[in-house]
Amino acid sequence: MGNPLILVRGGRDDARLRRSVGTRIGRGGKPVPAVPFRAGNAYGAVAGPPRSCRKTVHGMKTTSHKAVDLDAASLGRLMPLHLVVAADGTVLSHGPTVGKLFGQDPLIGRPFLDAFSIRRPGDVSGIEDLRTRTGQRLFLVQSGSPHQTFRGLVVPIAASDRLLVNLSFGIGVVEAVSAHHLTDSDFAPTDLAIELLYLVEAKQLIMTELNGLNRRLEGAKNTAEEQALTDTLTGLRNRRALDLAFGRLAGAGTPFALLHIDLDFFKEVNDSLGHAAGDEVLREVARVLTSETRKSDTVARVGGDEFVILYADLAEIGAISRIANRIVERLSKPVRFEDTTCHVSASIGIAVSETYARPDPEQMLADADQALYASKKAGRRQARLFRSDGSMELQGAETGLRVD
């Protein structure tokens, strides 16, 4: 504490210090510390008159308790948000920034507790109450501007019955600067308000970038997930997506139906007309299957020419049967590919969750597969339902679909 301060900015001797009145100075030391001091006295302002100014800057040596005499301009620079309050509670004078807050309303002569109300402590109703709060932190509100809050400190002015109130915007400084168009010169050079504003803006810039990054990552994640669950050729779901959907349906406990669809004569198309034709057939099948399902259903391609549809909330055999037969019928229509026509059809095996006490995906798929096999064996181009007694009931009588 006894080390003399060395001014980095503004000069080292008294004469130069005097010329620095009212400007921002910094402090250094020998050896120069790696991290310069940035707090308290280190970021000092010099106030006149010269005698007391020397005491302020080299102030740690001060031993006398002699009152410091400051002129109004110096006081205003040191504490731009101060008010001097008379014994009767009226404002005698104030710092320049206080004046900005009140604009055209003259503050001199107005009762302090009329211009400001003390929010905490809650028991300050008169100027004498305020006097008893000397040295404590106060929370104040500007009358008529309930959002303009301040921290404050009241101290008695020596050898008088006047009070000195010093205010600070606290964390409300950001709003205050906007609301009152404050500038750097409205703050004491020792005040860290500008640094706070800087940090707020830097933080906003960083948050904007981070939010952008989050959006891009979210988009990339969704795309990756979508790709991981999608069959790239047809755009239908893949086996992984089917398993997930199966798990959801089995867990939900509502009835659902499973259609296992296998194309007939697909290998022939592939072999005779080439893969491009085969791919076109698969895409057309995908379009048909998608049009036969709702958004809540799952259509997956699980093998070369094998598809599975999960119908959520569907238990009525008649409805399932109609859908299955419509699919058989639609998939029997020839598919145009360039100059040729591809002929395939479809065989379907059906299993419904209500057949089981606790539907198990593996079991349901195996049973639907059995029903599919039965359809194939019976001549293809048909749909059969797996029954709990193990029979494979032919679907289609009611739609009049002819079974080949």
Added chain:
Amino acid sequence: MHGLINKAIQSFIRDSYGMASWLAVAREAGLGFENFEPMMSYDLDVTERTLNAAVTVLGRPRITLMEDMGTYIASHKNTQQVRRLLRFGGVDFNDFLHSLDEMPDRTRLALPELELPELELRQESPGQFVLRCRSRIEGAGHVLLGLLRATADDYGALVYLEHRGTDTGADMISINLLESSFADGQPFDLGARGAR
């Protein structure tokens, strides 16, 4: 290298030479992507490759590109936020110059991972300064030179700036502040956070 620096290089090339030029630079540098992520970290090598590719593709010397980049960062409409953060350094250009010493610390306060060049300002005589700039990126001093020119304009200061080569690996910039308030300069409203 912090993504913000790489992103600034990308924005500078895109806004000054066009999107096609930036894509050509990204290809030439073999980045494998078209956009730097400003909040991610990259190897220094990636920055170096990008700068070298810019020299090749744009056909301009590195120091010219670096200086133009500095001007861009401090003055282009797409980097207004940076300009504002710079202006927090001081009420006039003289004040701003003195704030350069603490710029890396100030930046660290906001974004600890962002590594800026080490800056050291020495006053030789009234109005006459030497700024030392040490960075892992070669030619960073030229970025600073462009940035100082643009900032001086922004403050309305009359300044003579010169790159004086390097000294033990640090770029040396001489600054002759002829007049702190020569012209009106651009206004700076402390509370105008809407300048986004």
